[in-house]
Amino acid sequence: SQQGEEDPQALSIQEGENATMNCSYKTSINNLQWYRQNSGRGLVHLILIRSNEREKHSGRLRVTLDTSKKSSSLLITASRAADTASYFCATGYNDMRFGAGTRLTVKP
Amino acid sequence: GAVVSQHPSWVICKSGTSVKIECRSLDFQATTMFWYRQFPKQSLMLMATSNEGSKATYEQGVEKDKFLINHASLTLSTLTVTSAHPEDSSFYICSARQSSYNSPLHFGNGTRLTVT
Numbered sequence: 193s194q195q196g197e198e199d200p201q202a203l204s205i206q207e208g209e210n211a212t213m214n215c216s217y218k219t220s221i222n223n224l225q226w227y228r229q230n231s232g233r234g235l236v237h238l239i240l241i242r243s244n245e246r247e248k249h250s251g252r253l254r255v256t257l258d259t260s261k262k263s264s265s266l267l268i269t270a271s272r273a274a275d276t277a278s279y280f281c282a283t284g285y286n287d288m289r290f291g292a293g294t295r296l297t298v299k300p
Numbered sequence: 301g302a303v304v305s306q307h308p309s310w311v312i313c314k315s316g317t318s319v320k321i322e323c324r325s326l327d328f329q330a331t332t333m334f335w336y337r338q339f340p341k342q343s344l345m346l347m348a349t350s351n352e353g354s355k356a357t358y359e360q361g362v363e364k365d366k367f368l369i370n371h372a373s374l375t376l377s378t379l380t381v382t383s384a385h386p387e388d389s390s391f392y393i394c395s396a397r398q399s400s401y402n403s404p405l406h407f408g409n410g411t412r413l414t415v416t
Contacts, residue, residue: 222401234306234393234407235344242402280343285401286357288334290344 197292198281204297211268213294215281216261222285224257224264229278229293238266238279273300301327304396306408313384314416321379321411323394329374330396334405335367338391347392350377384415 198215205211217224223242227235241248241257241264248255254267268275280293303326313319323333332351336344348369350356356369366388368380377396381388391412395405 225404227405227407232391232410232412234304234409235395235405237404237406240402240404282405286332286351287346287349287359288395288397288405289346290336292343295341 198279198294200294201292202295202297204299205271207271207273207298207300209271209298211271211275211296211298213266213279213296215264215266215291217264217281217283217291218262219283221259221283223283224255225282225288226253226255226264226266227280227282227290229280231277235280268296271296271298273298302398302406303327304330304394304406304408306394306411308411309409310412310414312414312416315385316383318380318382319384319413321381321392321394321413323377323379323396323408325375325396325406328396328398328406330377331374331399332397333371333377334395334397335369335377335379336393336395338393338410340391344393347379381413384413386415389413389415 225240226238229235252269257264275298278293278295280290282290305324307322335347347362348356348358350371352374371377393410395407
């Protein structure tokens, strides 16, 4: 079974705009991770936020975590066409489960 | 660093045959490896979690005898799809985790299996 859900399912924006994706999960977590997948490829790890952290930055990425609401958000600032991909959140201990994902399209 | 090699990247086989997919961590030791299945435009469905030297833990609904997983060393796990049928056609992806729960997953590039 999936751990949670992302929304929106699909997002289309212009280059230079910001993209925000949300993830909700169901159980308690040790950390929450965000991944990116280009079509037909494996996933690439973007950022890991621990359960005792509220916000984390990495380059143009900003992740927030609200454990009281069991939700997280991923913000990509100043998006580029190369950011076009699917983005997934994942949680788990000995099992890592992924949300449904958000398909982001950045138009040049 | 942290490269996972998955092989083959694609395979076509006939119904009734078996296919083995390899997943290797090239520059780190993987305490745990995960096998996922992904349908077009969908998320990853966890099939099984594999710890080195132990039997894999399969998700509910995943047939152990059909999807054989072996994790004989800290750098290699294999998934064998036995007696493949067309409905087994899918994208299979492995990932490896180095140590603790706070380690990220490193993914192979996936295997596209087509059963004719």
